[in-house]
Amino acid sequence: MIVLDSxxxxxxxxxxxxxxxxxxxVYAGITVFSxxxxxxxxxxxxxxxxxxxxxxxxxxxxxxxxxxxNTGNTLHVENCVVNGFSGATGFGLAFLSAGHLEVKDSIxxxxxTGIEVLPSSGTAMATIDQVRLEGTLAGSAGxxxxxGPGSKVTVSNSLASGFHAGFSVVSxxxxxxxxxxxxxxxxxxxxxxxxxxxxxAASARVSNSSITRNTFGFITGPSAxxxxxxxxxxxxxxxxxTMGNITSYTAQ
Numbered sequence: 001m002i003v004l005d006s007x008x009x010x011x012x013x014x015x016x017x018x019x020x021x022x023x024x025x026v027y028a029g030i031t032v033f034s035x036x037x038x039x040x041x042x043x044x045x046x047x048x049x050x051x052x053x054x055x056x057x058x059x060x061x062x063x064x065x066x067x068x069x070n071t072g073n074t075l076h077v078e079n080c081v082v083n084g085f086s087g088a089t090g091f092g093l094a095f096l097s098a099g100h101l102e103v104k105d106s107i108x109x110x111x112x113t114g115i116e117v118l119p120s121s122g123t124a125m126a127t128i129d130q131v132r133l134e135g136t137l138a139g140s141a142g143x144x145x146x147x148g149p150g151s152k153v154t155v156s157n158s159l160a161s162g163f164h165a166g167f168s169v170v171s172x173x174x175x176x177x178x179x180x181x182x183x184x185x186x187x188x189x190x191x192x193x194x195x196x197x198x199x200x201a202a203s204a205r206v207s208n209s210s211i212t213r214n215t216f217g218f219i220t221g222p223s224a225x226x227x228x229x230x231x232x233x234x235x236x237x238x239x240x241x242t243m244g245n246i247t248s249y250t251a252q
Contacts, residue, residue: 001018001019001020001021002021002022002023003020003021003022003023003028003052004025005026005027005240006014006028007027007028007029007132007216008029008030008031009028009029009031009236010031011030011032011035011037011038011039012029012030012037012038012179013041014038014039014040014041014042014048015042015043016042016043016046017042017045017046017048018048018049018107019048019049019050020049020053020074021051021052022051022052022053023052025115025204026052026128027054027216027227028053028054028112029053029054029055029056029122030053030054030055030056031056031058031080031157032055032056032057032058032064032065032066032085032158032202033058033059033064033113033124033175034064034246035064035065035165035228036058036064036065036066036067036068037055037056037064037065037067038053038055038066038067038068038081039068039070039073040067040068040069040071040075040134041070041072041187042071042073042136043071043073043244044072044073045071045073045197046072046074046232047073047074047075048062048069048072048074048075048076048082048212049076049078050067050075050076050078051076051077051078051079051080052078052079052080052087052154053080053081054080054082054083054100055080055081055082055083056068056083056084056200057072057083057085057086057090057251058084059087060187061087063085063087063089064085064087064090064114065085065089065090065091065092065094065107066082066083066091066092066093066111066216066224067080067082067092067093067094068091068093068094068096068174069093069095069096069097069098069099069131069140069155070097070102072099073099073100074083074099074100074102075095075099075101075102076103076227077093077101077102077104077203078103078104078105078106078211079099079102079104079105079106080106080107081106081109082108082109083108083109083110083111083213084109084110084111084113085110086110086111086112086136087112088112088141088191088214089104089112090111090113090142091111091112091113091114091115091116091142091161091251092108092111092113092114092115092133092188093108093114093115093116093221094116094118094121095117095118095119095124095126096118097117097118097119097120097122097123097124098119098121098122098123098124098150099119099124099171100109100118100124100125100126100148101124101125101126101127101128102126102127102128103115103125103126103127103129103131104127104128104129104130104208105130105131106130106131106132106139107128107131107132107134108131108132108133108134108144109117109134109191110130110131110134110135110136111135111136111142112135112136112141112142113142113143113144113146113163114133114134114135114142114143114144114145115128115133115144115145115146116143116146116148116153116165116231117145117146117147117153117203118146118148118149118150118151119148119149119150120202121150121152123150123152124150124151124152124188125141125151125152126147126151126152126153126154126155126183127153127154128135128145128153128155128156128158128161129155129156129157129158130155130156130158131155131158131159132159133158133159133160133161133163133166134135134159134161134162134198135161135162135163135164135186135188135216137161137163138223139184141164142163142164142165143157143160143163143164143165143166143167143168143193144160144161144163144166144167144188144207145158145160145166145167145168145178145186146165146166146170146174147166147167147168147170147177147178148170148172148174148176149170149171149172149173149176149200150174151176151177151179151180152176152177152178152185153169153176153178153179154179154181154195155167155177155178155179155180155181156180156181156183157181157183158164158183158184159183159184159185159186160183160184160185160186160188161184161185161188162187162192163188163189164188164189165188165189165190165191165192165193166186166188166190166192166194166211166214166234167180167183167185167187167191167192167204167251168190168192168193168194168195169193169194169195169203169204169225169226170194170195170196170197170235171197171198171200171201171202171225172198172200173198173200174200175200175202175203176200176201176202177198177201177202177203177205178203178204178205179204180192180207181207181209182205182207182208182209182225183206183210183211183236184209184210184211184212185209185211185212185214185215186210186211186212186214187214188214188215189214189215189216190216190219191211191212191214191216191217191218191242192204192206192211192214192216192217192218192219192227193216193219193220194219194220194221194225194226194227194244194245195220195221195225196221196222196223196224196225197222200224201213201225201226202221202224202226203225203226203227203228204226204227204228205228205230205239206218206227206228206229206230206233207230207232207233208230208232208233209230209234209237209239210233211232211233211234212234212235212236212237212238213237213238214238214239215238215239215240216238216240216241216243217235217238217241217242218235218241218242218243218244219240219242219243219244220243220244220245220246220247221244223245225244225245226245226246226247227244227245227246227247228247228248228249229246229247229248229249230250231248231249231250232251
């Protein structure tokens with residue numbers, strides 16, 4: 001489905017394979033007054049492509065969610081802007097199922113949490129590249145990218161600023177890992193945060209990245225949480241650069 005003329009639209013529910021595309025020069029805005037802007041409830045083999053869309057929250061409480069993947073196989077988000085989901089339960093993108101997520105060349109601005117990967121069961125594989133994650137700058141309790149139990153997330157060439165945690169990996173009932181390559185985390189309370197609440201492994205691998213001007217640069221929770229920092233990172237200018245279980249490694 002290709003948007004031919006610039007216009008504003010209401011929330012969308014997707015239940016099958018489809019591509020929603022706004023070509024360059026065409027504005028396709030989805031306005032959210034409550035609930036979810038784009039809700040995906042597709043089949044196990046379905047592939048959804050969202051390209052060139054703008055999703056704006058107009059809920060006075062900011063508690064809507066921009067894009068929510070409940071079921072399906074694969075979601076591609078390309079050249080999109082998701083803006084203003086700033087409330088306590090506000091998310092730019094919530095990926096809540098096993099499957100595959102690819103986000104590239106997009107902006108998540110003014111959201112309490114930019115991208116959350118938290119499958120209800122199974123494993124979610126996520127790749128995030130060339131994405132700007134800009135929080136509320138007013139003490140947001142969320143993360144730029146939050147990798148939850150059952151997820152394996154790779155983030156590259158991206159910025160996270162203005163969040164409680166720029167990049168976080170949180171283990172509850174199952175192990176979780178995040179790989180961060182050529183990224184910047186600046187202006188957050190935590191730059192990279194790994195926490196394990198139940199003893200399951202939570203690991204973050206960080207390479208060729210800059211972690212600066214955060215209150216804490218690298219921080220981990222109990223012993224099952226680990227940050228592996230390659231020696232080519234820049235970790236300077238934070239109030240506290242490291243706290244917890246931080247391990248250095250070199251290229252192989």
